[in-house]
Amino acid sequence: MDNFTFYSPTYFVFGKDQENDTGKYVKRFGGTRVLIHYGGGSAARSGLLDRVKASLEREGISYTELGGVVPNPRSGLVYKGIDLCRKEKVDFILAVGGGSVIDSAKAIAAGVPYDGDFWDFYKGKPVTEALPVGTVLTISAAGSEGSSNSVITHEDGMYKRGAGGDAMRPVFSILNPALTQTLPPYQIACGITDMMAHLFERYFTRTSDVEVTDRMIEGLLLAIINEAPKVVKDPADYQAQANIMWAGMMAHNNSCGVGRSQDWASHAMEHELSALYDVAHGAGLAVVFPAWMTYMLDRGGVNRLAQLAVRVWGCQMDFENPVNTAKAGIEKLKQFLKSIGMPINFSELGAKEEDIEEMAHKACYGDGGDGTIGGFVKLNKEDVINIYRLML
Ligand code: NZQ
Ligand code: ZN
Numbered sequence: 001m002d003n004f005t006f007y008s009p010t011y012f013v014f015g016k017d018q019e020n021d022t023g024k025y026v027k028r029f030g031g032t033r034v035l036i037h038y039g040g041g042s043a044a045r046s047g048l049l050d051r052v053k054a055s056l057e058r059e060g061i062s063y064t065e066l067g068g069v070v071p072n073p074r075s076g077l078v079y080k081g082i083d084l085c086r087k088e089k090v091d092f093i094l095a096v097g098g099g100s101v102i103d104s105a106k107a108i109a110a111g112v113p114y115d116g117d118f119w120d121f122y123k124g125k126p127v128t129e130a131l132p133v134g135t136v137l138t139i140s141a142a143g144s145e146g147s148s149n150s151v152i153t154h155e156d157g158m159y160k161r162g163a164g165g166d167a168m169r170p171v172f173s174i175l176n177p178a179l180t181q182t183l184p185p186y187q188i189a190c191g192i193t194d195m196m197a198h199l200f201e202r203y204f205t206r207t208s209d210v211e212v213t214d215r216m217i218e219g220l221l222l223a224i225i226n227e228a229p230k231v232v233k234d235p236a237d238y239q240a241q242a243n244i245m246w247a248g249m250m251a252h253n254n255s256c257g258v259g260r261s262q263d264w265a266s267h268a269m270e271h272e273l274s275a276l277y278d279v280a281h282g283a284g285l286a287v288v289f290p291a292w293m294t295y296m297l298d299r300g301g302v303n304r305l306a307q308l309a310v311r312v313w314g315c316q317m318d319f320e321n322p323v324n325t326a327k328a329g330i331e332k333l334k335q336f337l338k339s340i341g342m343p344i345n346f347s348e349l350g351a352k353e354e355d356i357e358e359m360a361h362k363a364c365y366g367d368g369g370d371g372t373i374g375g376f377v378k379l380n381k382e383d384v385i386n387i388y389r390l391m392l
Helices: 018-028 048-058 075-088 099-111 118-123 177-182 185-203 211-233 238-252 265-277 281-296 302-311 322-339 353-368 381-390
Strands: 011-014 033-038 062-066 092-097 133-137 149-154 159-164 172-175
Touching (some): 075 149, 092 099, 099 118, 099 149, 099 159, 118 159, 118 353, 185 211, 185 238, 265 381, 281 302, 281 381, 353 381
Parallel strands (some): 033 092, 092 133
C-alpha cells in the first residue's frame, strides 16, 4: 500500500424528508447569502425547489437563483454564475440536483474567489480555495456529493475536463433516497453504470497489498449488482434506492481508492463521447469499459480481471488458463449492463466510426494532455483508437 492522506469533510445527512432542514445546514456551515443552483426542471416539477426555499426562508437566509444546468454541464453557465455571485455577494452555493448541477456549483464556487479564468482549474491547476458548497442530491450516480472533483465542458472546442481539490468537497450533502424515485429507469441505470465504473477505475491498480480497498470495492460492486435490478424495475423501491444512493457516494469519495494507483483511462475516453454526442456519462461508460477491459487482456490485465471475475461475478477460476476466467468476467459485465438497459456498442450510443481519430487525439492531447492516458497501462493515441474500434 502507498502512503496517502485522506480528507473527507462532508457532513452527510441521509434519509426521508431531510431536505426540509436544508436551511439549518446552510446556517450551520456559515451561509448567509446563497446561490441556489439547479437543472432543467425536475427539481421544480417535484416541488423540491420550493421546499428547499421554504427551509432557507425559515432560517432567515436570503438567496438568489440560477437554474438551467444541462447534463454534461457547460462553461457558459459557470461564467454567468461567477458574475452573479460576485454581484450579489453570495457566500454559499447550494446545488439542488445531480452530478451536473453539483459540478457546475463547484466550478462557480472555485471561480468566485479566483482572479483568473476558472477554466485554469480544468487544465490542471488544483483548486485550493472555493466558496462552501452544500448539496441536495436527486440522483445516485456521479458521486460528486462526496468527491473533490468537478467535470465541465468548455463550449469553445467542446473540451470535457475535470478539476480537483479538497476545497471543492461539499461541506454538507443531503441524501434522501425518496428524491430519486422520480427518475426514469434509463437514467437510474446510467447512474449505476457510473458508480460501478468509479470502482473499476480504482480496482485496476499497479499497487500491491491493497487488500482492504480491494475488498471494499468488491463488496460495493456485489451490493450494487444485487440492488440494481430492483431499482431499475421499480424506482419506487425506497430501500433499494437507499442502498444504491450510499453506494454511489462510497464509490467516489475515494475511501476505496486511497493508497493505490488508479486508472481513469475509461473516463477520459468516455468524456470525449459525451462531449461530442451529448450522451449520458453512464451510457458512454457502459460501452467503453468492456472494450477497455478486453484490451487489457494481453496488456497485463489478466490477474486483476480474473480476480474480479471470481470474486464479483462468481466465475470459476481456470488455473491453467486464467485468461478464460478474465474473459468470462467481461462477458458477465456486458450481460449485466445489457440487462439494466445500457447500450453496448457505438451504434446504440449514436457514435460514429469516422470520429474515432478526433476523439482519440483530444483524449490524449486536447487542452493540455501529454499524449497518454491511464494509470494501469499508459495508453497512447494508437491504443485509444484501437479501444474505440473494439466498441464498433
Ligand atoms: O436537469 P434536470 O431536469 O434535473 O434533469 C436531470 C438530467 O436530465 C435528471 N434528473 C436528476 N434528478 C432527477 C432527474 N429526473 C427526475 N427525477 C430526479 N430526481 O437526470 C438527468 C441527468 O442528471 P445529471 O446531473 O447529468 O446526472 P449525473 O448525476 O449522472 O451527472 C453526470 C455528470 O457528472 C459528471 C459526468 O461526467 C456528467 O457530466 N461526473 C462527475 C464526477 C465528479 N464530479 O466527481 C465524476 C463522474 O465520473 C462524472 O464524470
Ligand atoms: Zn464517472
